[in-house]
Amino acid sequence: MAPDTEIPTRSIEVCFTPKLINLFDYKDSIVVVIDVLRATSTICTALAYDAESITPVASIDDCLAYRNQGYLIAGERNGEMVDGFDMGNSPFQYINDKVIGRKIALTTTNGTQAIKAVEDAAMVVIGAFVNIDTLCRWLKNQDRNILCLCAGWKNKFNMEDSMLAGAIVHKLKNHFKIDCDSAITSEMLYMKGRHDLFAFLENSSHRRRLKRLHIESDIKYCLTPNQCNVIPIYQNGVITKLINTHI
Amino acid sequence: MAPDTEIPTRSIEVCFTPKLINLFDYKDSIVVVIDVLRATSTICTALAYDAESITPVASIDDCLAYRNQGYLIAGERNGEMVDGFDMGNSPFQYINDKVIGRKIALTTTNGTQAIKAVEDAAMVVIGAFVNIDTLCRWLKNQDRNILCLCAGWKNKFNMEDSMLAGAIVHKLKNHFKIDCDSAITSEMLYMKGRHDLFAFLENSSHRRRLKRLHIESDIKYCLTPNQCNVIPIYQNGVITKLINTHI
Numbered sequence: 406m407a408p409d410t411e412i413p414t415r416s417i418e419v420c421f422t423p424k425l426i427n428l429f430d431y432k433d434s435i436v437v438v439i440d441v442l443r444a445t446s447t448i449c450t451a452l453a454y455d456a457e458s459i460t461p462v463a464s465i466d467d468c469l470a471y472r473n474q475g476y477l478i479a480g481e482r483n484g485e486m487v488d489g490f491d492m493g494n495s496p497f498q499y500i501n502d503k504v505i506g507r508k509i510a511l512t513t514t515n516g517t518q519a520i521k522a523v524e525d526a527a528m529v530v531i532g533a534f535v536n537i538d539t540l541c542r543w544l545k546n547q548d549r550n551i552l553c554l555c556a557g558w559k560n561k562f563n564m565e566d567s568m569l570a571g572a573i574v575h576k577l578k579n580h581f582k583i584d585c586d587s588a589i590t591s592e593m594l595y596m597k598g599r600h601d602l603f604a605f606l607e608n609s610s611h612r613r614r615l616k617r618l619h620i621e622s623d624i625k626y627c628l629t630p631n632q633c634n635v636i637p638i639y640q641n642g643v644i645t646k647l648i649n650t651h652i
Numbered sequence: 653m654a655p656d657t658e659i660p661t662r663s664i665e666v667c668f669t670p671k672l673i674n675l676f677d678y679k680d681s682i683v684v685v686i687d688v689l690r691a692t693s694t695i696c697t698a699l700a701y702d703a704e705s706i707t708p709v710a711s712i713d714d715c716l717a718y719r720n721q722g723y724l725i726a727g728e729r730n731g732e733m734v735d736g737f738d739m740g741n742s743p744f745q746y747i748n749d750k751v752i753g754r755k756i757a758l759t760t761t762n763g764t765q766a767i768k769a770v771e772d773a774a775m776v777v778i779g780a781f782v783n784i785d786t787l788c789r790w791l792k793n794q795d796r797n798i799l800c801l802c803a804g805w806k807n808k809f810n811m812e813d814s815m816l817a818g819a820i821v822h823k824l825k826n827h828f829k830i831d832c833d834s835a836i837t838s839e840m841l842y843m844k845g846r847h848d849l850f851a852f853l854e855n856s857s858h859r860r861r862l863k864r865l866h867i868e869s870d871i872k873y874c875l876t877p878n879q880c881n882v883i884p885i886y887q888n889g890v891i892t893k894l895i896n897t898h899i
Contacts, residue, residue, distance in 0.1 A: 421809060424672055428808050561675050562668060564833045586811045586857050590841060597840060610833050 413580055416550045419570040419587040422557035423522040431552045435544065436523040437532040437573065438639075440556035441565040442611055443494045444516025445637075446533040446627040451499040451509060452646045453536075453633035459644040460510045461517035471510035477503070480512035484618045487512075495623050496535075519556035520639055526552075531637035531644060534569055534602070534630045541576040543636055543647070551581065553591075564594065564609040565628075568602065571595030602628040663797045664824055666817040666834040669804035670769040678799045682791065683770040684779040684820065685886075687803035688812040689858055690741045691763025692884075693780040693874040697743040699893045700783075700880035703751040706891040708764035718757035724750070727759035731865050734759075742870050743782075766803035767886055773799075778884035778891060781816055781849070781877045788823040790883055790894070798828065800838075811841065811856040812875075815849065818842030849875040 420429050439445055448459050460476070462468050465487055468478045479492035486493025494513055511517060523529055527549060532540055544551055553573055555566035571591030574583065583589060598605030603625055606612050615624060626632070636647040667676050686692055695706050707723070709715050712734055715725045726739035733740025741760055758764060770776055774796060779787055791798055800820055802813035818838030821830065830836060845852030850872055853859050862871060873879070883894040 421668065422672070424675070425669065425807070425809075428671070428806070558833075559675070561672070562834045562837070564837060567837070584857055584860070586805075587809045589855065590809070590811060590814070590837070593841065593844060594837060597844075608836065610831055613831070 413582045415548070415581050417553070417574055417577055417581040417583060417588060418551070418585040419553045419555070419567065419574065419591045421555050421562045421567060421587055422560045423519045423554065424560040426522050426554060429552055431523060431526050433527050434550040434552045435528040435530060435547055436526040437530055437540070437544070437551060437553045438516070438520050438523065438556065439532045439553060439566045439569050440513070440516030440519060441533055441569050441627055442615060443496060443623060443627055444511070444513040444556065445531045446535050447494055447496045447499060448511070448531050448637050448644060449533045449536045449633040449635055450496040451504055452635045452637050452644070454500050454504055455506065456499065456504040456509055457506050457645070458508050459637070460508065460642060461520045461639070461644065462510050462512050463518060463521060465512055468510045468512045476508045476510045478510050482514055484514070484615055495620065496626055497623065515556040515558060519554055523554055524639070529639040530647070531639065532569060532573065534572070534628055535626070535632040536635055537569070537572055537576070538631050539634050540636055541573060544573070545577060545580055551577070558611055563611050565606055565611060567591045568595045568598060568606075572599070660827055660829045662795070662828050664800070664821055664828040664830060664835060665798070665832040666800045666802065666814065666821065666838045668802050668809045668814060668834055669807045670766045670801065671807040673769050673801060676799055678770060678773050680774050681797040681799045682775045682777060682794060683773040684777055684787070684791070684798060684800045685763070685767050685770065685803065686779045686800060686813045686816050687760070687763030687766060688780060688816050688874055689862060690743060690870060690874055691758070691760040691803065692778045693782050694741055694743045694746060695758070695778050695884050695891060696780045696783045696880040696882055698746040698751055698756060699882045699884050699891070701747055701751055702753065703746065703756055704753050704892070705755050706884070707755065707757045707889060708767045708886070708891065709757050709759050710765060710768060712759060715757045715759045723755045723757045725757050729761055731761070731862055742867065743873055744870065762803040762805060766801055770801055771886070776886040777894070778886065779816060779820065781819070781875055782873070782879045783882055784816070784819055784823070785878050786881050787883055788820060791820070792824060792827055798824070805858055810858050812853055812858060814838045815842045815845060815853075819846070
């Protein structure tokens with residue numbers, strides 16, 4: 406590991422929503438896709454509990470087509486589980502023996518679309534509070550620039566995704582150049598709220614939206630760091646666990 | 653003026669860059685266009701020093717075409733004055749008798765483009781730190797929702813514009829609903845930096861960009877509140893001083 410006094414050559418940037426992704430030059434970068442409530446937290450959980458893979462798909466119909474190929478099908482629209490699906494977007498539904506060794510097709514309002522928006526990046530990995538330290542240890546040892554892509558809410562900025570981006574910036578900033586106002590602002594937001602993310606996000610628009618769905622326990626889980634020792638990586642349309650002895 | 657205990661019916665939102673404007677329903681709203689460094693600060697200054705009007709135009713060629721009609725022509729690209737123009741984008745160039753009673757055609761990298769992006773709004777006004785209290789007193793007494801549109805830097809988020817949006821949110825929040833994570837985040841950013849905006853923005857990307865141009869005095873001016881007792885309003889392609897006895 407490089408010492409804290411190194412002069413950084415790699416950069417870390419933050420893109421607040423997929424709608425802005427074309428403003429960034431990410432083709433040679435590692436993109437960390439972030440949808441804290443709840444897609445990327447759920448993906449980390451499913452892989453930590455030994456699902457074989459997650460295939461992010463854009464539409465409900467695409468998802469249904471995977472059922473005939475033996476996949477579990479999963480997803481939500483506007484926060485609610487899709488009728489007839491095996492699972493919704495609650496991470497607790499994946500802490501279950503039924504996912505072990507299974508392939509899962511997943512569609513969500515924001516997260517799966519964000520992953521597809523950057524499939525031409527050098528590498529795409531999945532970030533959440535639940536896997537943050539494992540992810541950051543690995544990112545620190547790669548040779549590429551990093552772009553954190555927040556899924557947001559229907560292409561709008563949201564606080565929880567940018568706070569996770571800010572947490573990543575904070576943990577990596579001694580090793581990376583930061584020349585991006587979104588990264589600086591994200592880190593400030595994280596530093597202000599980090600001691601009680603749940604209380605801090607109490608008034609965020611997404612928290613209020615999800616409150617109507619009575620999923621407070623999901624939210625507490627998604628905001629609790631380091632419950633999943635995995636790095637999900639998206640390659641050729643499929644998310645699997647990165648096997649890397651240097652983690 | 654309504655008391656602080658009113659239940660707000662009007663909303664205030666913040667759009668971080670013109671690239672996201674289509675996500676907002678602003679057609680019946682007042683849009684406050686913000687480009688602190690330096691277009692909207694300069695527009696306020698020109699009108700405060702009795703320029704007759706500012707016509708924002710998209711291109712340098714469009715600007716040149718106005719010269720034959722007797723306009724002063726003004727503008728910058730990437731922070732630098734355009735060759736052969738009467739003025740650049742420095743507010744100090746407008747604190748000058750030569751602007752009195754004159755029509756000015758202005759093109760800038762970000763600000764003038766942002767104004768044109770919302771010309772279908774119910775009202776478009778120009779915001780800057782230099783006119784913030786005059787503007788907020790007027791906004792408080794209107795019946796419409798408000799959208800603060802940050803010009804950003806080439807469609808990316810920037811800190812100084814969102815901080816001004818946050819200052820407006822802070823000054824109006826007792827009278828407006830806030831259900832927008834961008835507005836909440838902007839206000840936090842402002843509250844963190846408000847006691848010394850100049851120092852706070854020291855490391856922002858735009859500050860560093862402008863430092864290369866040696867315009868520190870411009871920046872200090874643009875970050876100093878309440879130097880211009882004007883509300884510039886954009887109507888039919890032209891910005892003039894709003895004459896309103898209720899200001």
